[in-house]
Every structure is written in C-alpha cells, then in structure tokens.
Amino acid sequence: MLVGRLIDLMWRQKRVRQHDDQLLQAHIDSVQASNDRVPLRAALQAMAPEFALADTVKKVETLLKKHKHYAKVIVHWVPRPTDAEKEATWGAAISEYLKNLKVGEVVEGPSEITTFVDPFKVELQEDRMGRLDDRILTVTKRLVQVKASKDLLAPRNVPPKMVGVNAPSAASPGLTIDNEADSNGTVDRVSTSEEIRWVPSPIDYRSGNKPLLKHLEDQETSGAIFTMAAKTVRK
Incomplete structure (x- = not known):
C-alpha cells in the first residue's frame, strides 16, 4: 500500500x-x-x-x-x-x-x-x-520504518548455546556423580568434591534445597517489589 x-x-x-x-x-x-x-x-x-x-x-x-x-x-x-x-x-x-x-x-x-x-x-x-x-x-x-520493524521483529533461528563440560581426566578415571558409587561399589569423596564444581546437585522437591529455594524466593519477592515500584512511577 x-x-x-x-x-x-x-x-x-x-x-x-x-x-x-x-x-x-x-x-x-x-x-x-x-x-x-x-x-x-x-x-x-x-x-x-x-x-x-x-x-x-x-x-x-x-x-x-x-x-x-x-x-x-x-x-x-x-x-x-x-x-x-x-x-x-x-x-x-x-x-x-x-x-x-x-x-x-x-x-x-x-x-x-x-x-x-x-x-x-x-x-x-x-x-x-x-x-x-x-x-x-x-x-x-x-x-523505512516498516522495513526496519520487519527486520527487527522477524523470527530468527538461533542455535541453542552448548555448555561445555570437562571430561574426566586420566588421573581420576573413577570420577563419578556426587554421592554415587563407582564400578567397584565405593564412593570417592575426593572425586565427588571436584564433581560439585561442574555438576549441580539435584533438587529434592520433597525435602527441598533450602539455599536454592530461598534464593528463588528472594528473587521473586524483589521482582514483585520492582514491578510495583515501576507501576507507581508510571502513574
């Protein structure tokens, strides 16, 4: 048109x-x-x-x-x-x-x-x-505005970002998931302590991961407060 x-x-x-x-x-x-x-x-x-x-x-x-x-x-x-x-x-x-x-x-x-x-x-x-x-x-x-809006709002196929995980080194071939036994049936506390740095511990929603849940609750509360403050400023 x-x-x-x-x-x-x-x-x-x-x-x-x-x-x-x-x-x-x-x-x-x-x-x-x-x-x-x-x-x-x-x-x-x-x-x-x-x-x-x-x-x-x-x-x-x-x-x-x-x-x-x-x-x-x-x-x-x-x-x-x-x-x-x-x-x-x-x-x-x-x-x-x-x-x-x-x-x-x-x-x-x-x-x-x-x-x-x-x-x-x-x-x-x-x-x-x-x-x-x-x-x-x-x-x-x-x-020009229509063309710019079309380019800006056009859907883009962005490939998902891959998070690299370091493979177990040869020095610790028996590295296992946290608190899990290896093939010999033993738990290596040293290897699992290193595992914690790159594999997060699972959240048990029955007992709850209290630090993580507390952090999410604080984030939700601060987000609600910020939203209310923004609405008040706009009014």
Missing part, C-alpha cells in the same frame, strides 16, 4: 510539473502571436484613410486588389452589403472599422520576461510542489 501511494505521488508530481510547463509554453506562444499581429494591425489601420475615400463598390474592390494580402481579412471583418443602396457606404464602413482597430504594443526585452513569469502563479506552483515533496518524504519514512 505504501509503495503504491509513493508511486502515485511521484507520478502526480511529474504530471503537475508537465502541466505547469505546458501552461507556460501556451502563454509564451500567446504573447509571441500577439507580437506578430502588431505590425499587421498597424498596417491595416494605416489603410483607413484610403477606404474612407472609396464611395463606390468599384473603388473598394480596387483597393482590395491593391492590398491583396489583407483583402480576405478585411472582407471577413466588414463583408459587402447585400442591399444595393448601402454599397456606397461599404468603403466608409471599412475605414471606420480599421480606424478603431486595436494595434497594441510589441512585448520584448525585459518586459517580455516579466510577462511570461507571473510571481503569484510561480509561488502557487512552488507551494504545490513543496506539499507533494513533503508527502513523498512522509511515505518514504513510513516505508
């Missing part, structure tokens, strides 16, 4: 960046297209006085042939009147339209860069990308 979330966030960040780049490129293209229209509109506006003098359809058509590169645009903006009585005012209508045409200014140099870059939009984009970065970092940290 976390890996899927991380991939989704990274793809979203990539799409956001591509979207911002496309918006910026569209704005640049719009400004450049507007710059290209400025000289064309200025040239059309300069034709207004000529069309103002054209009081007949023939004179208008002559001017359209003269400015053949702009004729289609002019006719699209101001089409020829269908009424024969208004044909004489066609030239004046074209002149009035061209005179009121908005030319605009060419955006270039530092002003062009300022037009392309909107500080408010840049701040919004940076804030959005920053939030996505924070989410990606949070999910990544969770992934």
Whole structure:
C-alpha cells in the first residue's frame, strides 16, 4: 500500500510539473502571436484613410486588389452589403472599422520576461510542489520504518548455546556423580568434591534445597517489589 501511494505521488508530481510547463509554453506562444499581429494591425489601420475615400463598390474592390494580402481579412471583418443602396457606404464602413482597430504594443526585452513569469502563479506552483515533496518524504519514512520493524521483529533461528563440560581426566578415571558409587561399589569423596564444581546437585522437591529455594524466593519477592515500584512511577 505504501509503495503504491509513493508511486502515485511521484507520478502526480511529474504530471503537475508537465502541466505547469505546458501552461507556460501556451502563454509564451500567446504573447509571441500577439507580437506578430502588431505590425499587421498597424498596417491595416494605416489603410483607413484610403477606404474612407472609396464611395463606390468599384473603388473598394480596387483597393482590395491593391492590398491583396489583407483583402480576405478585411472582407471577413466588414463583408459587402447585400442591399444595393448601402454599397456606397461599404468603403466608409471599412475605414471606420480599421480606424478603431486595436494595434497594441510589441512585448520584448525585459518586459517580455516579466510577462511570461507571473510571481503569484510561480509561488502557487512552488507551494504545490513543496506539499507533494513533503508527502513523498512522509511515505518514504513510513516505508523505512516498516522495513526496519520487519527486520527487527522477524523470527530468527538461533542455535541453542552448548555448555561445555570437562571430561574426566586420566588421573581420576573413577570420577563419578556426587554421592554415587563407582564400578567397584565405593564412593570417592575426593572425586565427588571436584564433581560439585561442574555438576549441580539435584533438587529434592520433597525435602527441598533450602539455599536454592530461598534464593528463588528472594528473587521473586524483589521482582514483585520492582514491578510495583515501576507501576507507581508510571502513574
């Protein structure tokens, strides 16, 4: 789930960046297209006085042939009147339209860069990308925590520790367990006294090994006292 979330966030960040780049490129293209229209509109506006003098359809058509590169645009903006009585005012209508045409200014140099870059939009984009970065970092940290917990809590096959016991030496071949007779039926107190150091004496639960039982009782009592003290501290 976390890996899927991380991939989704990274793809979203990539799409956001591509979207911002496309918006910026569209704005640049719009400004450049507007710059290209400025000289064309200025040239059309300069034709207004000529069309103002054209009081007949023939004179208008002559001017359209003269400015053949702009004729289609002019006719699209101001089409020829269908009424024969208004044909004489066609030239004046074209002149009035061209005179009121908005030319605009060419955006270039530092002003062009300022037009392309909107500080408010840049701040919004940076804030959005920053939030996505924070989410990606949070999910990544969770992934690391899950991985570390998995490694820490995974069951491990630890081999049991073997306690080494020294074998009887050649000097004492008749070494026996404590208080047990050897093959000859005799008990060697010297060997059994050495045996006590590496083989503990068995606990008789009927009579009890009093020192050991007392030690376990003390350990249990101290453990209970420590547990109660810990609970009190936590409270």
